[in-house]
Amino acid sequence: MKKVFRTLQLIFFxxxxxxxxxxxxxxxxxxxIKVKKNSLIANKGSEHGITINSVYxxxxxxxxxxxxxxxxxxxxxxxxxxxxxxxxxxxxxNIVTGDLLTNHVEKSTEAxxxxxEMQEISSNDEYNRGKKETEKHEIERIxxxxxPGYTYTAKPGNIMVGLEYAKFSTQSFFDETGKKFxxxxxxxxxxxxxxxxxxxxxxxxxxxxxxxxxxxxxxxITRQEFDWNADPGYGYYFNNLNGETGTSDINIGGWxxxxxxxYSRLMTIIDYKFASGSSPYDIEDDSWSSTGTGQTDFGxxxxxxxxxxxxxxxxxxxxxxxxxKGSFSSEGYSWNEKPxxxxxxxxxxxxxxxxxxxxxxxFLYSFQWxxxxxxxxxxxxxxxSIDLIPLVGLQLMPNKMIVNLIGKYYYxxxxxxxxxxxxxxxxxxxxxx
Numbered sequence: 203m204k205k206v207f208r209t210l211q212l213i214f215f216x217x218x219x220x221x222x223x224x225x226x227x228x229x230x231x232x233x234x235i236k237v238k239k240n241s242l243i244a245n246k247g248s249e250h251g252i253t254i255n256s257v258y259x260x261x262x263x264x265x266x267x268x269x270x271x272x273x274x275x276x277x278x279x280x281x282x283x284x285x286x287x288x289x290x291x292x293x294x295x296n297i298v299t300g301d302l303l304t305n306h307v308e309k310s311t312e313a314x315x316x317x318x319e320m321q322e323i324s325s326n327d328e329y330n331r332g333k334k335e336t337e338k339h340e341i342e343r344i345x346x347x348x349x350p351g352y353t354y355t356a357k358p359g360n361i362m363v364g365l366e367y368a369k370f371s372t373q374s375f376f377d378e379t380g381k382k383f384x385x386x387x388x389x390x391x392x393x394x395x396x397x398x399x400x401x402x403x404x405x406x407x408x409x410x411x412x413x414x415x416x417x418x419x420x421x422x423i424t425r426q427e428f429d430w431n432a433d434p435g436y437g438y439y440f441n442n443l444n445g446e447t448g449t450s451d452i453n454i455g456g457w458x459x460x461x462x463x464x465y466s467r468l469m470t471i472i473d474y475k476f477a478s479g480s481s482p483y484d485i486e487d488d489s490w491s492s493t494g495t496g497q498t499d500f501g502x503x504x505x506x507x508x509x510x511x512x513x514x515x516x517x518x519x520x521x522x523x524x525x526x527k528g529s530f531s532s533e534g535y536s537w538n539e540k541p542x543x544x545x546x547x548x549x550x551x552x553x554x555x556x557x558x559x560x561x562x563x564x565f566l567y568s569f570q571w572x573x574x575x576x577x578x579x580x581x582x583x584x585x586x587s588i589d590l591i592p593l594v595g596l597q598l599m600p601n602k603m604i605v606n607l608i609g610k611y612y613y614x615x616x617x618x619x620x621x622x623x624x625x626x627x628x629x630x631x632x633x634x635x
Contacts, residue, residue, distance in 0.1 A: 231261075231304045237297050240288040242274055244303055247282045254279060258286070258303040262295065271295050274303065341467055344509050348560035348595035348606060349552040350632070351507035352517040353469040355457065356409040362634045364405040370626030372397040376617030378582050393432045393440055399624065400425035401450070413459040421450040423479075426491045443490035450479040451494045455501070465509045471521075475499035483530045495541065497528030513554040521546045527574070542571030542584045550591075558598070564591040564610075585621040589614050604634040 232250070236243035246252055253276065260272040272291035276284050288297065345351035356362040373396050374384045385395040401424055407417040426445025430437075455473025462468075479494020503521040510516055527540035545568070552562035566589040573583040593610040608630050614623045 231302050234260075234297065234299060234301045234303060235283070237299055242286040242288065242297065242303075244284050244286060245282070247280045247284045249281050252276055252279055252284045256305075257289070258305055260288070260291070260297060261302040261304055262297075263300065263302060268302075271297070271301075341462060341464060341507075341509065344512060344515060344554075345467065345507055346604060346634075347515065347552070347554050348558060348597035349515075349554075349562045349593060349608065350595075350606060351467065351515055351552075352505040352519050352550075353459070353467040353507050355415055356407060356634050358409050358411045360409060360635050362405075362407040362409075362632060364403075364407075364630060364632040366403045366405070366628050366630030368399075368401055368403070368626065368628040370399045370612070370624045372622050372624045374623045376587075376614075376619075376621045376623060378619050380616060380618045382617075382623065391433075392436050393430045395428065395430050397622070397624075398425055398427040398429070399423075399626075414456065416456045417454070417473075419453040421452075423447050423450050423493050428490050441488070443488065445491035446480050446485055446489055446493045448480070448493050451499075452476045452478045466507065468504070468506045471501075471503040471505065473501045473503075475501070477528065481528070481530065483532050495528070496530060497539070497541065498526045500524045500526070515552045515554070517548075517550040517552070519546075519548045537576050539576075540574040542573050544568065544570045552595075558596060560595040560597075562593045562595070564593065565589070566591060582619050585617065585619045587614060587617040587621050604632075606632040606634075608632065 232244050232246040234242050235245050256276045257273055258276075259270045260274055262269050262271045272288060272295075274286040274288050277287050278285040286303070291297070342354070345354040373386075373394075374382055376382050386393055402422045404420040404422070405417065407415060409415040423445075424447055426447065428443040428445075430440035430442060432440040453473055453475045455471055457469050457471045460468040460470055475498055477494055477496055477498050480492040481494060481496030482492045483496065485492050501521055501523040503519060505519040506517070508516045508518075521544075523544040523546075525541040525543050527538045529536065529538055531537075547567045548564060550562055550564035552560050554560045568585070568587045568589075570584040570586075573580045590613045591610050593608060595609075596607045598605040598607075610628045610630075611625075612627070613625050614621075617623060
C-alpha cells in the first residue's frame with residue numbers, strides 16, 4: 203500500500219515539475235544496420251534496454267541535415283540487435299542503412315529525477331518481461347528446425363498433424379544372456395524365417411496456449427507376417443503365419459511446459475492408452491499377432507532440449523509406463539494378465555547443416571519388467587534393449603506453414619531376455635499450421 207501511495211505522489215509532483223521547470227534535451231540513439239521493405243534491423247537490443255513494442259523516431263542523416271522522417275516499433279529483440287516495423291513514413295522518402303533511431307523526448311531536469319525514481323519501481327518487471335519474450339523467440343527459432351526438438355509444439359491456438367509410415371523386419375533375437383541368434387540356427391539351414399511388420403501412425407496435437415496442449419495418437423497396422431522360407435520338400439511342415447491388421451491401441455494425452463530459457467526447455471507429458479486394438483486371445487488360431495495388447499496403460503514422460511550452439515541441438519527424454527492388468531478368457535478358462543511396466547531413456551544430437559536440412563543420431567534404451575499371470579511373476583518374460591537411430595530432416599515453409607519430412611533407420615545394438623531384434627526404417631511428415 204505504501205508503494206502505491208508513493209507512486210501516486212511521484213506522478214502528482216511530476217506533472218507539476220513538467221509545467222514549471224525548464225526543459226532539457228535528452229536522447230538515446232542507435233543505428234539502422236539493415237533495411238528490407240518496411241522491416242528494419244538496428245544495432246542495439248535487450249542488453250541496451252530495448253523493449254518489445256517501444257516506438258522510436260527515424261532520423262535521416264546527410265552531410266548538412268538531420269530530419270525526422272517517420273517512426274518504427276520494436277517487434278523482436280535479441281541481446282545485441284532488434285527488429286522493427288515502420289509504422290509512419292514521410293511520403294517520397296526511403297529509409298537507408300545508416301539512418302538513426304531515437305527516443306527524442308523533452309523532459310525537465312527535476313522531472314528526470316522523478317522519472318528515474320518511478321522507473322526503479324517498474325524497471326525490473328519490464329526488463330524481465332522483455333527478457334522472457336527474447337528467450338522465447340530465440341529457443342523457438344532453433345527448436346523448429348528440420349529435425350524439431352523434443353519439446354517443440356504448434357503455436358497457441360494451432361494444430362500439428364503428423365503421419366509416419368514404418369517398415370520393420372526380423373531374422374534374429376537376443377537370448378537371456380544378451381547373445382544374438384538367428385532363427386535358422388536351430389534348423390540346420392532348412393528354413394530362413396523372416397518376420398515383417400508395417401504400419402502407420404497418425405499424430406494430432408493442439409496447443410491451447412504456450413504452456414499446455416493436447417494430443418492423440420492413432421496407430422494402424424497394415425502388415426504382420428512370419429514367413430518360414432522353408433527349403434523345397436519341407437514346406438509341408440512349416441506354415442506361414444499372418445497377423446491381424448487394423449487400428450491398434452489409441453493413445454491420448456497432454457503436455458505441460460515446465461521451464462524455458464534462451465538455451466533450454468523442459469516439458470512433461472501424461473498419457474493414457476486404450477485397449478482399442480484386438481486382444482491377443484481374441485484372434486483366429488492361425489493368426490500370428492493381434493493389433494493390440496488387450497489392456498490399458500498410463501504413462502508419464504519428461505522431455506528436454508538444450509542448445510549447444512545455433513546449429514547443434516541436444517534432446518533428451520525419459521518415460522515410465524504403468525501397464526494395467528487385463529482380463530482374458532479362452533475355452534472356458536479365465537485369467538488376469540499384466541505385462542511388465544516399462545522404462546525408457548532416449549537422447550539425440552541434431553546438427554543443422556542448412557536452413558532446410560538437418561541430420562541427427564539418437565539412442566533409445568528400453569527395459570520392461572517381467573509379466574504377471576494371476577499375480578504370479580513369469581520369469582524372464584521382460585526384456586532389455588538398446589537401439590541406434592540415425593535420422594535426416596528436410597524442412598519446407600509453404601503458405602506460412604512449417605512442413606518437416608523426416609526419415610529414420612532403426613538398428614538394434616543389444617538386447618536381453620529373448621528380445622526380438624526388429625530393424626527397419628520409417629518416413630514421416632509433420633505439418634505445423
